[in-house]
Amino acid sequence: MPAAEVGLQEQVxxxxxxxxxxxxxxxxxxxxxxxxxxxxxxxTYVRILRAGQVPEAHQSRQHLTQIANGLLxxxxxxxxxxxxxxxxxxxxxxxxxxxxxxxxxxMEALAEIDAILHGLPPKVRxxxxxxxxxxxxxxxxxxxxxxxxxxxxxxxxxxxxxxxQWHGAQAAAGGRA
Amino acid sequence: MSAAAVSRRAAQWMxxxxxxxxxxxxxQACARWRAAHPDHERxxxxxxxxxxRLLSVPADIARHALREPAGQGRQKRRRVLQALGVxxxxxxxxxxAGRSPAWQHVVADMRTATGEIRxxxxxxxxxxxxxxxxxxxxxxxxRERRLVxxxxxxxxxxxxxxxxxxxPFRVQVEQGVVEALGTRFAVRHGETATRVxxxxxxxxxxxxxxxxxxxxxxxxxxxxxxxxxxxxxAAAPPALAAWRDGILVADGMRLDTFVAELARFRPGLLSxxxxxxxxxxxGIFSLRDTDRALHNLARxxxxxxAWRTRYWVVVRPA
Numbered sequence: 282m283p284a285a286e287v288g289l290q291e292q293v294x295x296x297x298x299x300x301x302x303x304x305x306x307x308x309x310x311x312x313x314x315x316x317x318x319x320x321x322x323x324x325t326y327v328r329i330l331r332a333g334q335v336p337e338a339h340q341s342r343q344h345l346t347q348i349a350n351g352l353l354x355x356x357x358x359x360x361x362x363x364x365x366x367x368x369x370x371x372x373x374x375x376x377x378x379x380x381x382x383x384x385x386x387x388m389e390a391l392a393e394i395d396a397i398l399h400g401l402p403p404k405v406r407x408x409x410x411x412x413x414x415x416x417x418x419x420x421x422x423x424x425x426x427x428x429x430x431x432x433x434x435x436x437x438x439x440x441x442x443x444x445x446q447w448h449g450a451q452a453a454a455g456g457r458a
Numbered sequence: 459m460s461a462a463a464v465s466r467r468a469a470q471w472m473x474x475x476x477x478x479x480x481x482x483x484x485x486q487a488c489a490r491w492r493a494a495h496p497d498h499e500r501x502x503x504x505x506x507x508x509x510x511r512l513l514s515v516p517a518d519i520a521r522h523a524l525r526e527p528a529g530q531g532r533q534k535r536r537r538v539l540q541a542l543g544v545x546x547x548x549x550x551x552x553x554x555a556g557r558s559p560a561w562q563h564v565v566a567d568m569r570t571a572t573g574e575i576r577x578x579x580x581x582x583x584x585x586x587x588x589x590x591x592x593x594x595x596x597x598x599x600x601r602e603r604r605l606v607x608x609x610x611x612x613x614x615x616x617x618x619x620x621x622x623x624x625x626p627f628r629v630q631v632e633q634g635v636v637e638a639l640g641t642r643f644a645v646r647h648g649e650t651a652t653r654v655x656x657x658x659x660x661x662x663x664x665x666x667x668x669x670x671x672x673x674x675x676x677x678x679x680x681x682x683x684x685x686x687x688x689x690x691x692a693a694a695p696p697a698l699a700a701w702r703d704g705i706l707v708a709d710g711m712r713l714d715t716f717v718a719e720l721a722r723f724r725p726g727l728l729s730x731x732x733x734x735x736x737x738x739x740x741g742i743f744s745l746r747d748t749d750r751a752l753h754n755l756a757r758x759x760x761x762x763x764a765w766r767t768r769y770w771v772v773v774r775p776a
Binding site (some may be wrong): 307311330340342343346347349351353354357360362365366368369370388389390391392394395397398403410412413414415418419420430435437438439440442443444445446448451 | 461463466468469470471472474476477478489501504505508509511512513514515517518519520521522523524582678679696707708709740741744754757758760
């Protein structure tokens with residue numbers, strides 16, 4: 282292990298030792314349950330470790346809460362997607378209801394797609410969903426959105442670029458996605 | 459080629475092949491590009507996997523979860539927030555008009571105090587949530603259901619109409635009229651412009667100064683209604699209505715915007731120093747306990763709170 286990496290490990294270890302209990306408490310007060318709090322606290326430290334930068338000692342808690350707040354937003358979005366999905370399948374007749382495993386996979390897929398599409402301009406997001414979910418042609422999408430057909434092709438490309446970027450960021454963050 | 463350039467090229471190829479007029483020559487050129495380098499093929503596989511996941515969920519369910527901005531229904535939001543442990547205070551107020559024959563003609567003025575959030579069920583079963591420091595007049599008659607928004611912000615969930623007579627549901631503001639087309643939407647009063655955000659179905663907005671002019675807003679869209687037109691179209695994510703549950707969802711929100719949002723729910727003066735106005739805030743904050751929200755803000759960003767008095771707070775650089 283290179284010296285720099287050893288130094289980083291030690292710094293993160295110190296950050297963990299000094300603030301992990303506090304961070305978990307802070308998250309537990311916000312989330313109201315210890316399990317999610319422990320998960321988010323864990324992910325916060327993983328992010329720091331992967332990012333390879335430990336904040337100055339006097340900024341530790343500020344830095345931790347900043348990252349944890351970002352993860353809380355992700356969790357909030359994810360829970361919303363899951364709730365929407367569960368509501369949608371609750372309306373299916375019992376014989377069509379997906380298995381536990383299929384549910385887990387679908388929620389995982391939806392959360393990932395949402396995370397990728399989140400933050401894209403509304404027209405880009407809409408164009409991709411119209412094409413993939415409604416099977417609309419570029420021409421029809423162009424007419425619906427009031428843009429040129431070549432813009433629709435550019436929208437598709439930028440949605441797909443966002444997908445690559447998201448995977449790149451996940452790999453860099455070592456996230457659980 | 460850098461990794462970013464490879465991704466961009468792969469995305470362009472896929473967008474090309476999805477197009478209606480993709481030719482055999484396009485397909486062959488794409489195959490040659492993929493074969494030219496393992497990185498190309500890897501990027502392509504990643505995109506194909508994404509497409510596969512997008513198609514793996516039945517379309518109507520995926521549509522529901524992804525397009526209809528997530529977390530619409532009241533129950534659902536409640537579940538989500540409970541899952542996140544956000545405390546709930548029910549504040550439903552029953553409407554008094556009841557079933558008397560006069561119920562169709564209701565005239566009432568409702569208002570909330572600063573910091574108060576109140577939900578009402580209207581005589582037709584529609585629901586309206588009044589945000590902090592909000593005032594509305596309820597004007598229902600045989601021809602229409604009209605709310606006049608005098609101050610603040612409301613979130614409306616219209617009820618389906620029973621019976622034959624169609625009575626349009628309208629929200630009137632100084633700058634014009636917002637008409638529901640069977641829907642859930644928010645209207646925020648402003649001096650020069652009123653902000654309209656649509657969460658389900660659609661609404662039609664009509665500026666007062668332009669006779670006959672109307673603009674239709676669909677779910678997920680928002681816009682500013684001015685006396686002389688409709689402008690500043692923008693996305694209306696469901697988080698915009700999170701105040702209804704007493705929380706503020708900030709996702710990279712500018713600090714000055716954040717402070718202004720919080721100030722709506724807080725008695726007294728709350729302002730933000732220009733030096734920190736540009737900072738970005740992310741997180742979920744309580745609107746019912748703005749002291750706590752401010753306290754958490756000071757934890758998350760390099761800012762400090764200057765308390766002149768209990769009712770005069772300035773957010774300054776740390």
